[in-house]
Structures are given as C-alpha cells and as structure tokens.
Amino acid sequence: MSLKRATKRRLRDGVAYAVLLAVVAIVVVTADRDAISKNFLDGDTWKGLWPDIVLIAAKNTVKYTVIAFAGGIALALVLALMRLSPLRLYRWLATVYIEFFRGLPALVVIIFMALGVPLAFGWTAPGGTIGAGLIALIMVSGAYMAETLRAGIQAVPKGQREAAQSLGMNGFWTMVTVTLPQAVRIVIPPLTNELILLVKDTSLLTFVGMQYDQVELTSFGQQGLVNYSNASPLLAIALVYLVISIPASQLVAFLERRQQRAAR
Amino acid sequence: MSIPAIQVSNLHKYFGEHEVLKGIDFRVDQSQVVCVIGPSGSGKSTLLRCVNRLEEPTSGKILVEGIDITDPETDLDAVRSRIGMVFQQFNLFPHMNVLGNLCAAQRRVKRRSKDEAVEIARRNLAKVGLADRENVYPAHLSGGQQQRVAIARALSMDPDMMLFDEPTSALDPELVGDVLAIMKNLASEGMTMMVVTHEMGFAREVGDRLVFMDDGVIVEEGDPRAVLSDPQHQRTQAFLSKVL
Numbered sequence: 367m368s369l370k371r372a373t374k375r376r377l378r379d380g381v382a383y384a385v386l387l388a389v390v391a392i393v394v395v396t397a398d399r400d401a402i403s404k405n406f407l408d409g410d411t412w413k414g415l416w417p418d419i420v421l422i423a424a425k426n427t428v429k430y431t432v433i434a435f436a437g438g439i440a441l442a443l444v445l446a447l448m449r450l451s452p453l454r455l456y457r458w459l460a461t462v463y464i465e466f467f468r469g470l471p472a473l474v475v476i477i478f479m480a481l482g483v484p485l486a487f488g489w490t491a492p493g494g495t496i497g498a499g500l501i502a503l504i505m506v507s508g509a510y511m512a513e514t515l516r517a518g519i520q521a522v523p524k525g526q527r528e529a530a531q532s533l534g535m536n537g538f539w540t541m542v543t544v545t546l547p548q549a550v551r552i553v554i555p556p557l558t559n560e561l562i563l564l565v566k567d568t569s570l571l572t573f574v575g576m577q578y579d580q581v582e583l584t585s586f587g588q589q590g591l592v593n594y595s596n597a598s599p600l601l602a603i604a605l606v607y608l609v610i611s612i613p614a615s616q617l618v619a620f621l622e623r624r625q626q627r628a629a630r
Numbered sequence: 631m632s633i634p635a636i637q638v639s640n641l642h643k644y645f646g647e648h649e650v651l652k653g654i655d656f657r658v659d660q661s662q663v664v665c666v667i668g669p670s671g672s673g674k675s676t677l678l679r680c681v682n683r684l685e686e687p688t689s690g691k692i693l694v695e696g697i698d699i700t701d702p703e704t705d706l707d708a709v710r711s712r713i714g715m716v717f718q719q720f721n722l723f724p725h726m727n728v729l730g731n732l733c734a735a736q737r738r739v740k741r742r743s744k745d746e747a748v749e750i751a752r753r754n755l756a757k758v759g760l761a762d763r764e765n766v767y768p769a770h771l772s773g774g775q776q777q778r779v780a781i782a783r784a785l786s787m788d789p790d791m792m793l794f795d796e797p798t799s800a801l802d803p804e805l806v807g808d809v810l811a812i813m814k815n816l817a818s819e820g821m822t823m824m825v826v827t828h829e830m831g832f833a834r835e836v837g838d839r840l841v842f843m844d845d846g847v848i849v850e851e852g853d854p855r856a857v858l859s860d861p862q863h864q865r866t867q868a869f870l871s872k873v874l
Contacts, residue, residue, distance in 0.1 A: 523721075525717060525719055525721040526721060526723065528684050528717070528721065529715075529717065529721035529722075529723070529780075530723075530734075530735070531682075531684065531707075531710060532682055532684065532710055532713070532714075532715035532784075533710070533711065533734075533735035533783070533784070533787060534707045534710045534711025534712075534735060534739040534787065535707070535734075535735055535738060535739055536707050539738045539739070543723075543734050543738065544723055547725050548723075548724070548725055551725070
C-alpha cells in the first residue's frame, strides 16, 4: 500500500531534521568547551583589542579598500577604452595586461611590488611597502574591473551612440555624456561585488609588513595572536570583516533588484 | 539654381559579401520632401543612414549641401550637426529627462549657453506639443510622445534638413497621426526632408517626390500621386498591390 504524498513528505523532513540534530549533538558533546572559551572568548584579550581594532585596524582596512578601488576603477576605465579602441596596438596591449594580471595570484604581485622591485631597482613607492602593496592591488583589481566595464559599455544599445553621433557629438562627448553614464548603471552590481572582494584582498597586505599605525584587520589579528598567545583576536577580526562585508553584499542585492525593476 | 541638399551618385554598399545598395543615384533639393518606400531589405534605410554616414559607403559619392562627406578631410561631426535624424526606435537618452535630451548636444556641439539651450529646447517642445513634459524621463512617455521629443531634439540643433528612418513604424496605430501631423507641419515650414516610410498617405499628401526602391536599386521615382496611382514598373505595381 502506498503512503499518502503528504505523509511521505513529513517522513522525509523528519529524517533530515534527525540527521542535523545528531550532527549538532556530536559537535556539542565532543567539543572542548574549555579550550574554546579560553582561546576564542578570553575577556581580557577582547578588552585589550579595544579600541584599536576599530580606530586603527578597521579604519585602515576601509581606507586601503577605498584607495585600491578608486585607483582600480581609474585604471580599469583606461584599459576598457583601450580594449574598445579602433587601434589594434591599444587593443592588444590592454588584452595582454588584463590576461597577465588576472592570471597571477594577487599575493605574488603584492610581494613583487613591495619587496621585489625595491630589491631590484632600489625604488620605493610613496608610502613605503604599504604604498607598493596598494599599487599592486590597484594593478590587479584594475585588470578585473576593466573586463566588467568593457562589457557594460558594450551593453549600451548601439542606437544610443548613433543618436549622439547624429546630433554631431564627437567620440569623446558621445562616450562621456551618453555611453558611460548608461554603462556605469549596468555595472554597478558587479563592481560592488568587486569592492567586497577587495575588502578581503586587503588582508594580503599583511605580507609586506607594516608599522602599528598602518595595520589593517588581518595584521592586527595576527599581531594580537602573538601578543596575547590567544586566538581571540582572530574571532574578533572575523566579526569585523563580516560587519563590513555583509551590509555591502546586501547593498549589491538591493541594487540588482532595483536595476531589474528599472529594466522593465 | 541652388545646390542640392543631398546628392548621391553611384553609391554602392556591401555588408560583407552582400550588396545592399547597387549603384544609387539620388537627390533631394532644398525645401523638398522626398519619401522613400520599398519592401524591407530593399536598402532604403541603409541609403538614408549613408547620408549622415552612420553607415560607411563602400564606394560612390555623397554630397550634403555640396560637401563631400565621404572625404576623410571633411569634419563629419559638423556636417552631422546640420542633419537632423529621427530613428524608428526613437533612441532618446534614458538617463536624461526631456530637457536634458534636448540640451545635451546644443551645449556640447553648438556650445550654446545653458539659458540659450533651454530657451531653444522649450520652443521646440512647444512645437511638438509637449511643453508640459520637460522634466519627465523618456520611460514615462508613450511611444508617440517619445518620437515627438526625438523630433524636437533634432530640431533644437537648427538643422538644414531632416532624415526620418521609419519614424512611425514602432508606434501603436493610434499614435501615428500625432507624429505625422508634426512632420507635415515641418514640411509646410519649408524643411528639407528625406523620409523612409510605409505611410503611403503621408507620401501622397506631403511628399514632393516619391522614390520606390527594391533589392538595392531605385526602381521608379516621380510625383507621389502619379507613382502611387499609376506605377509604371512591374515591381512597383507588385509592391503597391500588397500595401495599398
């Protein structure tokens, strides 16, 4: 005899919940709660992190993100326009650049700029190793965002460009007044995604070494780990990262919904 | 006698291997309204788009007010600013309101002051009956209203002539009349016009000359009433029997 469909479903859901409960029970029973609270939730350590975790570390993470994003956008715009240039050499140069920097781990570029270049040429970036690391982040994020911008520019309907041209606008004014403003609207959601990735990529700057007033969240957490011989700082910076990035991804979702509505 | 507004001679245009225009000779005199009709794919839109070089002619000569626009030395933007163009799909700038659409090129190409551009824009909006819509964005206008704004946008550049590329083909039937009325009004003011259209009534009533194109050539041309009522060529007869 076959069971009713609703009964079957209730049975299936029950099994799924039972499995979940079993896993939770095993974790709770086997977890070393003493070690967890001593290493991750140590009150004195948490107090010691305050207020530098916000006033120095979080502030620097945001600052480095903004610098890398602004620089990356500017570079990306140049690269995107080069990729769309009628001159083959420009298209080729931009393609080589983009493929090169998208193909390398960002960390390799950061170490190269901050440590390799000074070693080889005796040149130090403005702002020291951190400045060099930021230049590296700009170089890498510019390569990624260039492709996004190019796609956005190409997504603007051809008739828009034709209308501007038929009114006598030259290439520059057509781009600035008609094409780019519409392209920017199209690429705001993907660019915001890029911004969230950059928030996390600033953690790679840890590798170049920095003074205390320059530290971003990851360096701060790592130094705290050493100073307090305790893992609480890592949990603390993880929470701060989430406080920064979750609202940002909610913003992306909001922008995408709004754009879908506007497209109708 | 004054120089023709548009003079096209022996124009050929290929899209890849496909020859779309097969040696066109065509002319529009000052203050003349010339309507171009023909089946889709006949090359009539391509011919119109060659006149302001939105399409690059493969060979042949196009003179606009005596200026050879196929000459690489010609300042194409300057010539284009004197040729108003109206598109089938309107092509208003969606990120600007109506006034912004009308002023953008006036400011950047004609280098007019803001006040002057706005004044001219308002005059042309009044002309197309949309004076009360200057702050509205295109998405909030009907198709017919969008096309009237597009006409006002072109007129704000004080063009010497207007090109219309099937201006009513994308409109709901009840909105066609408004747009045609504005075009008729323009013609009566002496505007030089080249109109690619399927509106035989407009061609008969407003046109000074009618050109029938098929398969990349001009098959027949002449007085609109004569061509429409007594077509000489068999291909013209076949086409008109289908659309009239």
